[in-house]
Each structure stands twice: as C-alpha cells, then as structure tokens.
Amino acid sequence: MLEVNRRDTQELTECPLLSGEENAGLLLDYCNRKLAPELASVFERHMEHCPACRAFAESQMAVWSALDDFEAMPISEDFDQRLFARLEAEQQAPWWSRLWSRLAVSTPGIWRPAIPVAAVLLLAAGLWIRPFSSSTSSTDPSVAKNPDHVDAEQVEKTLEDMEMIRQFTVADPAKSNRDM
Numbered sequence: 001m002l003e004v005n006r007r008d009t010q011e012l013t014e015c016p017l018l019s020g021e022e023n024a025g026l027l028l029d030y031c032n033r034k035l036a037p038e039l040a041s042v043f044e045r046h047m048e049h050c051p052a053c054r055a056f057a058e059s060q061m062a063v064w065s066a067l068d069d070f071e072a073m074p075i076s077e078d079f080d081q082r083l084f085a086r087l088e089a090e091q092q093a094p095w096w097s098r099l100w101s102r103l104a105v106s107t108p109g110i111w112r113p114a115i116p117v118a119a120v121l122l123l124a125a126g127l128w129i130r131p132f133s134s135s136t137s138s139t140d141p142s143v144a145k146n147p148d149h150v151d152a153e154q155v156e157k158t159l160e161d162m163e164m165i166r167q168f169t170v171a172d173p174a175k176s177n178r179d180m
Helices: 021-031 037-049 051-069 079-092 095-106 108-129 141-145 152-169 173-179
Strands: none
Touching: 021 037, 021 051, 037 051
16 A cells, blocks of 8 residues: 655655555545545645646546535336336347347447448349349340340240240130039
C-alpha cells in the first residue's frame, strides 16, 4: 500500500495514480470518505501539488454527487411476474431463436459490415449459377437488326411442342370414364 513519510505524516512518497492499481484504492477511499482522517489530510496536501490526483478526485466527487442526487423510478407491482414470464418464454424458445438473439445482442457491430458483404456474395452466386443470357441466340448481326426475322428451326420446334400439348388436351372420353 501507499507509503507515507514518517516525518509527522506530512507528505506522500509517491503519487497514488502513478504507483499502481493497489494504491489507486487510496483515491477511491478518499472520494468515498472512507479514508482515515490523518491520511485524508496528507492526501489533500498531495493534491495541492498534483493536478492529476486533483482532477481524478474532482471527477469522482462529481460522480458520487450525481449518484446521491439520482432518484430511481418506482417499479410496477407486477414487475416480478412479468420478468419471470419473459424469462420462461426465453427458455421455451427454439434453440435457433436463442442462438440468433445471443449473436445479435452480443455482437451488434459485426453485423453492419456483414450485411452488404452478404448481399454482394449472394448477387455473385446468383450470377455464377445463372449468368445473363442474351436476348437472341444467334450471333448474326443482321438478326439483331431485323426483329421480323424468323428462325425455321425454332418455328418447327414450337409446332412440335404445340402438337404434343394438343395430344394431352384431347382426352379419350371412354378412358376418362373408366378412370372414375
């Protein structure tokens, strides 16, 4: 702990802020008014020459003063019941919901940059799976300029498809009666 010179306990041998964590307790005890009177007077003399300790003590005094002035709001009579109901609902939630809520609450800063990155990755995956296709399958520039151009193979395939659809739509009345 902090040493005090034995010459009538007139001064501190070292600054409590600079001497380490164990001696910083002296500052807190002084601010809480828990320091022995003779040591408090020695510390006050030290603060006259040490601006760092003086600033620390003033800031701590301001915090304690604000805490003394603070008035807590009254809680409702059914607070405990609502709290326990909420805890019970949290425990009954599915495992994935509890995991998501823990991730979302514990690391909120990590999700902001992750969302645009995920959107870009999804877009890239979509383009990789199904790349853009051109509106015409031919590379002939005259076809692109002339929209009235008709490909004979395409017309033939379309007619074959229509014939196949027509065969399915024309139902055999005797066959449909047997199925019922």
